[in-house]
Amino acid sequence: MVLNLPFSPAIQARLRWWLLFLLPLWPLANLVGLGVSNDLGTDPAKFVVDEMGTWAINFLWITLAITPARQVLGWGWALKFRRMMGLYALFYGVLHLLAFCTFLIGWRSDLFFRELTERPYIIVGALALLILIPMGITSTKSMMRRLGKRWKTLHRWIYPASLLVMLHFIWQIRASFYEQLIYGLLLAVLLGYRLYLRYQR
Amino acid sequence: MLIKKPDSIKSSQITPESIYRNRRQFMKAGLGLAAVSSLGLPSIAQALEYDIPTDLPQYPGPEWMRAQLTAAVRNEALSTTEEPAPYYNAITHNNFYEFGTDKRDPVRKAQNFKTDPWTVEIAGEVAKPGNYNLEDILKPHTLEDRVYRLRCVEAWSMVIPWLGFPLADLIKRFEPTSKAKFVRFETLVDKDQMPEQDSIFSTIDWPYVEGLRMDEAMNPLTLMAVGVYGNALPPQNGAPLRLVVPWKYGFKSIKSIVKIEFVEEMPASSWNIIAPGEYGFFANVNPEVGHPRWSQATERRLPSSLLSPNIVDTLPFNGYAEEVAQMYKGMDLKKWY
């Protein structure tokens, strides 16, 4: 197990929590650092949008990997972090959208509506984000209790959301499809695992 | 003697960030000199001295090209008065897919790209076909310094001071026949030097090919460039010979040309082959016709910063309508994008 430290289980769990809470903030901190020292490159707008989008998809895939990690690799502790990782996907997704509005279209409402109605890849990205938002809002423990069985149904929407994000990414292919292939294969494994379990039952 | 061979430059030397921060200083110096020459003072050989920071890579070009490069004179009539992008940004941020898909791949991976000696094949409907040394192709031409806007189809733009000569002058020398209706260009194929040409994930079927209609090729704005910022072209920017068509999206301005062919039919062009619904043959800059995946109404003038993203409205024909719009009279530009 990756996180076996020479401490009591309680302290270990707490350390792990802090580690996994702080580590996902690294991409943002890194970006802020680069921004402050004026090192975001020639086209910082595009760089920031791409970085935030990349981490949104990364955390979405990580969220999807937690159930298989628990069941196949026996990482029982990971379940505790599923909602946290999902929230980070939403967090970076929202930052991605804010960066898009601020740096790419300069909050011009005419451009915003045109992008959101005319461009299929933006539409599917926005739909994915729209799905992630209610999931984020209902991710608290009290909401889990309040919604009971419906909570699980609601949170199964991560599957269509992930497919929409994949489509958002595939629709951007220009000179190379290398990254899309990697993310697509990973998603196929993650979703295929669920289908396999269903088929078994 | 070369002052500094591109081969001797390690890629780690290319992006030291301290240099990036120094760029404003040198820009002031460079513009000062440019301003002097625009006052109508006699253009002596050093008129186009762009003060490039000494710790950035220099691209003096082959020795045989030096005299021509230094004798270049600014063509004020065809140059924009907008401030050119700092040298650092122009040589470190561009697409040259032969070297990779990231904007910084070209500068990282092209430093050892061998661009001298260089042969260009002139072929097709032309009286003097053959394989010519670049030196012989260049010899009769006087180089001009022209500051053009470059608008990428991805909605960013830069102002670049090119060194080159009108494509029209080259075409006349080789005497195309009456059947020559289009000019077709090809980039080098060399998998050993151009890593992305070896990638199985590439959507481009190499060689990269582009084309112009004859009247477009003969337009005075259409430039065959061999240099930027008073020096030779850096390998990452398409050395030793590239096209610059400022009223069209950047992908039309094909780099590292090894073949120029005169043809009767409209030739295929690389991006048009990959996605005909997204990239047309003409690819004239047009804010009215969006790319299916993003708007073309505005552009980010680079370099920009997060505090001032520098979003400017895109102009029809990239602001060169006066020079070129008449060539497309009667054409439906929504159809012929």
Ligand code: HEM
């Ligand atoms: C309203 C919602 C969204 C908008 C307007 C939006 C917009 C964009 C834009 C403009 C790009 C750059 C496209 C280009 O290269 O031309 C992009 C890239 C990307 N987006 Fe989104 N997006 C949205 C939602 C999302 C969501 C929810 C995710 C993931 C959870 C996501 C993941 C990505 C990824 C992975 C990239 C590629 C980044 C790269 O190339 O490095 N996007 N998005």
